[in-house]
Amino acid sequence: MTAATDTATTAVQPPSTPRIAFIDNARFLIMLMVVIAHPLFHFISLDAGRALYYWLNLLMMPAFAMLSGYISRNFCGTPKEIQRTVSTLVIPYIIVEASYQVLQRHFTGGPDPYMLLSPKWVAWFLAALFLWRLTTPIWRNLRHPIIVSIVISLIVPLTEVPNVFAIPKTLGMLPFYVIGMFMTIDRFERLATLRTRIASAAVLIAVAVACALYSTNWDVSWTKWRHRYGEAALDATPLEGIATRSVLIIVGLLMSFAIISLASRRYTWMSRCGERTLYCYLLHGFVVMALLHTTGVFEWLKGLQEVGLVIMIAGAIALAIALMSKTVAVLFKPIFESNLDWAFRPRERLPK
Known part of the structure; x- marks a missing residue:
């Protein structure tokens, strides 16, 4: 697939965890970005298109990794x-990646x-979240x-690190997950002050302006988090690579906090959609x-220039909302959140 196929994901929320409106609202917003980014x-x-693509890649997966860390912090x-974990990560990974x-x-x-x-496309995040979650007690x-x-x-x-279970990306984006683990509701709520929200909007706008002005000189491969510094895609010395990735981590953190800051604290239809990302x-x-x-729809739309870009974005948003509907959840829950009681020993029979 294309380079865009490395973008993607969602955090799987344990059923016993109370729903938090702004977390679900943030997940909804980020999922819109994911669906827009692929086409x-x-x-x-x-x-x-390039400026927006770069901006989305700087934000969406770091933010999802951070929210995943917060949701999985008590694992x-x-x-x-x-x-x-097997039901919502391992089984879906096998089904989706094989398909x-x-x-x-x-x-x-x-x-x-x-x-x-x-993993070649979206399933990489399931593999990453599986490994992150299993190592959560170590980080704590x-x-x-x-x-x-x-x-x-x-x-x-x-x-050189082999791509088994997307290890290069999993380790590359690890800081976002670990930082998310140590976030609390109080810390998230501090992001909701008016002053912080104004600063958050300024951060997102400033990065967008930078992408618009300079993204033609940037290689988007940096935002894939999987290449060696010396590979042709990056072509960087060790010091250049470490410096660039350090900047990406800082920018990713600022943008992740910013989108969470700006997410609505009210429970709305977006919150319900955010439960089904x-x-x-x-x-x-x-x-x-x-x-x-x-x-040939993408080629046709590309021929329309900016008008085609707007049509594509509108279509991607409509698709995302449709796939976060209750109807889709009912149809696919038996597949992606299957009941595996039959595959596990009754807990009372486990050796003490």
Whole structure:
């Protein structure tokens, strides 16, 4: 697939966790960005399309990783938590990644052979969240977990790391997850003050202006978090690579806090949609893939220049909202949040 296929995701919320309106509202907003970003890759030859694509990539996955860390902060590896993790992460990963690779081979002839353990598109975030969640108790017990996670993110691209379960991206984006783990409702609520919201809007606008002015000189591969510094995609020395990734971490954190700050604190229809981002995340890629390989809609829209870009964005927003509907959730919950009681031993029979 294209470079855009590395973008994507959602945090899976344990059923026992009370819903928090602004968290769900933020997830809704970020999911809109995810669905827009995938087809947007085909418009990066337009200045406006490239600037928006870069801006979205700087924000959406760092923000989702941070929210995932917050939601998963109490994970201890109990039998119930393990079963829930297998149900909402492992099974969907296998289904979605296998389906994507089969369809991709049908349309393009690759990958050949199939590489189920090397995610090629949206399923990478499920693999990352699975690994992050399993290591959550470790991060809770380290003395300086945030510093350690940042150091890991900065030094991993110095060497070759295989893409098994998207390890390069998983470690690259680790600081956002770990920082999210140590957020609290009180800390999030401090972001809701008028002064902070004004500053948040200023941050997002300033980054957007920078993307509009300079993104033609930037390689979007930096925002994929998977390449070695010395690879052709980045072509950076170790010091240049560490410096650039440090800037990306800072910008990602500022933008993540900003979008959470600006998310509504009221419970609305967006909150209800935000509860169902899992289905939208896993399903929207099939729609984009079908349109890309069976129609010429993206080329036609690109020919319309900025008008086509606006039409594409409107269509992506409509698709995202439709895939976050209750109807879709009812239809796909048995698949993506399956009941696996039959596969696990009754908890009372587990050895003490």
